[in-house]
Amino acid sequence: MHTNEELKAKNVRAQKMLVWLGVGSIAMFFGAFTSAYMVLQADHFWVLHDLPTMFGVSTIVIAFSSLSMWMATRCIKQGNTAGLKRWLSVTLLLGLAFTATQYKGWEELNEGGKFVVGHINDLTGQYGKDYLILMKGQPMLFHDGHYFRPDDIGYEKPMDDRINGTFNVSSSFLFILSGLHIAHLAGGLIYLIVLLFNAKRGRYSATAHLGVDLGAIYWHFLDILWIYLFLFLTFIR
Amino acid sequence: MADHTEHVHHAHHGKPDFWTHYVFSQDHKMISKQFLVTAMIMGVVGMMMSVFFRLQLGWPGQSFAILETFLGKWAPDGVLDPNMYLALVTIHGTIMVFMVLTGGLSGTFANLLIPLQIGARDMASGFLNMLSFWFFLGSSVIMLASLFVETGPASGGWTIYPPLSALPQAIPGSGLGMTLWLVSMTLFIVSSLLGGINYIVTIINLRTKGMSMDRMPLTTWALFITAILGLLSFPVLLSAALLLVFDRSFGTSFYLSDIFISGQALEHTGGSPILFQHLFWFLGHPEVYIVLLPALGITSEVVSTMSRKPIFGYKAMVGSMLAIAFLSMIVWGHHMFVTGMNPFLGSVFTFTTLLVAIPSAVKVFNYLTTLWKGNIVYSPAMLFAIGLVSTFITGGLTGIILGDSALDINIHDTYFVVGHFHIVMGASAIFGMFSGVYHWFPKMYGRMMNKNLGYAHFWITITSMYGVFFPMHFLGLAGIPRRYYDNTAFPIFDGLQDINEMISLFAILGACAQAIFFFNFIYSIYRGPRASQNPWHSNALEWTTPVNPGHGNWPGAIPTVYRWAYDYSRPDKDVDFIPQNVPPTADEKEIH
């Protein structure tokens, strides 16, 4: 027969698995977007741009927030509730800082002429340095202020007519991917606040801290998800 | 995630009041009934719609008072409006595929059976389970609400291919109606994910002592695999829908490119309508098996129990379900052979698609062998299970034609497809659902359904079902495209109007037959004879609970399991069946 402890352990395992599977379905959700990104990349015109430098900063910030979340779980495992509260607050602040750096990153994108809904001819900066346009996977040629087909080495037939007015789908993706990540992070932030309140009321101890563990799984996932998106957007572009 | 789930469930709660018992219930059995009743109501709506458009197809342009009564301005003088025809086809498909056969089938039976069959007090999280139902209800209500939109409900087909679904200029239903469709589907996806996560976690973690995975009843196995499939594919549909929302409402251009409509060229460029189809069918094909697998699981259980014989090839049954589930993730391209896809890719999808026939064949032969030398008790549930075997064979075989890219060129999107998928996934799944309802009704309501009404229901249903869908193969081979408001524009189809008329008559008959079921269902809830604890003499664990199990399922300790669920007619025993919780005698060997 099951003792109460066994049942409790079973329940803890079940709750953790619920979060893991939830995280898995979110991963599929983002996986679909990145697959769509790759499908469209091979289609029509595609703008390659470097990620804003602020996105690099936010990567570091979220990595540190993961570290502080780990510290928080370590503290509560040792029964250190003061440490738990301290590290949860640090995580919360780093989460907010991440959001701020993302916002800065979007501003940076907008300055480069990249919008949620924008055209290729909105782009500013220097072709080849700040951005690059692919046509069916090959970089287009740029000469004297005009765009040419990748194989048009003699610069015979400018393609400006077709470039102008074409939507910049890759920048739409940049905003949507980072925006959806922030939306998921918002859920994490709210949960962190709940954890902090509960910690203040002394709900957690060395033996009962499932809530913190669940939050930690989700928070680390958000970190890994962002790093995946960052690497994906840096290397697959 | 929240902390209120941290306490361990106790078997005996205080006396629940009306609200916590019937409305905000976290008891899996009540949630199961809520799913069933909601799905039945949605099923009636979906069925009525099919009758309405069958009236138009059988007797094109003729006036029917009933159409005007129900559809008002959409059927002026009783003649169906073409836009409304497309809307009916769309919403019929959506309701039937998602609300009835996904939400209704998985929601009802996963909730009812998983905890009972594995020996758990409840789902891993009763709260998420309750949320799952409320999202489902919300999604159903919004879908129904979309029927009353001024410009009509979504009418781009249940597959909502853009640009048609993205542009209100192309069809009026792509306005507010489509927006509501997308909202409804988003809620539905959240509901399925919450449910699915719960089912998986419950099966992995909360099995009672002795209930190893290889002793689990096939129903639970099927529901388990279904939940995994849903978890992998529904998020992708959500992504697809979200990108469509962005295109529709925020002016992005993921699916749209180079469009000239209503006298002007649209801004959108740079997207690909084909991208949507890839994302949609990445869900859409597994969805077929999300619908079908629970029905196959229910049938496995019913066929074995009612034949008083172990299911033949238990491990092969599990293996073939896993194989089907795996293959279903890599065959989506067979819906897109004529979209101009790379011919090599087409070859790959043909190959993987036809492979699905192998595990399916294994299942069919295993069912047949289970019947062989059995001792078959003809309960209504058993009849529906046999019906499922028949529809699964019939519909599955025509799939071999459709999956072949060279043949698909000519019959793609014709009535052949309509006939095929209605038989193999529509009829099979609904037969599985009926079978389950007749079989587990005593567990749900503590009473028995009337068997004679059940027999009548089955025979009329299967007759009208084949009457409706079998001739459609030939309409398809004659080249009649699906989703045509009428075929009168083409003299070459005139000779086939008789068949269309016959199909419509059978459709009306089939719809009437469901009234028998509804009467039986409601009558039996209140007046049916009281059920005994184990009316079908089944081995599975759900029949070891009291007739009306309370919250927590078993009043005392949860039974321990010593054997698989299919010890029927063992040659070394005198008894006809040995429930799973009966300990083995000293000299007994576990066989399976």
Place this chain on the structure above:
Amino acid sequence: MLNLLIVLVVILAVVALASVVRVFELGADLRGHDPSAVTESDNRTQSTILVFAGICYMAYVFYQIFWGPEVLPVAASVHGVKTDFLLNLTWAIILPVFFITHILLIYFGYKYFHRSDRKSDFFAHSTKLEAVWTIVPTIVLSSLIVYGLSTWQEITGPTPEETMVIELYSKQFDWTARYAGDDNRLGPSGYRLIEGGNTLGVDLTDAASNDDKVVRGEFHLPVGKPVLFKFHSRDVIHSAYMPHFRTQMNCVPGMTTQFHFVPTMTTAEMRVETGNPEFDYLLLCNKICGAAHNNMQMNIIVESEADFNAWLAGQKTLAEQLSKPVESEIKPQQAEVLEASTETPNGI
């Protein structure tokens, strides 16, 4: 009033049915039976009905087999003959499977209905049997796959030299065909050039465009010559379906799809074949596209090459068509951007 009456009748019918059911159940109770228990006589009756219904079903299917091939006449294209053969071969494999499995299902269902003096055979597993029905379908399907894919490769293979190119433009809710003129070249086109009578958006500044021929209502094909269709759509997805040629391809806005085939029978020959003097080949729309989806058609005339050339020569060139002022409800657009059809990706 009538509706009220109908509702009343339905309610009465339900009440009556409920009473009848109740009486039967009470009667069974009085005789000491459990009214819900499945009796031996139920088993006998239901299994007998199963046999009867099963025979009816198989007869119904059998009847339709003979009715089936009549519905589309013989394929009028080279590849169509091949796919028809493949289709018949597939039927020849699946119909026996259908009949055998159904006969077994019905036979077992009848033979083994429940009798209380019998016990089921405990037969839970047999590796040999399971291996048989895994391996046999695998072999049969493999051969079907190999044959099917070789047919598919032939159909979708490279376009032969000397193929005539015809562009098919679709929009809600009609079709337009465009042939190259005397120069044998089709001018580029793009949706932003659509203006007035130039509904296809042909680039009129290109030298190749002026002698192109644009036809509506019906278009002609030469018999025995390969034709390559290039499909365009300017609004939603359509699908060009020519059932008599066993041909179908989607028309997708933003990309050009293509399909090539060789028509083998002239319209006149097919009229003889079908015995229908009115017969015409058809192009239908087979992808839901809006309210008039069901009436988006174009006739196809297949004729000898000489007749075809004469017909084509008789058509006005695009330049001639557009030279006379065209009344149009379509608002003129800024025609500054060009979408060359040859540059659109994603052909077949």
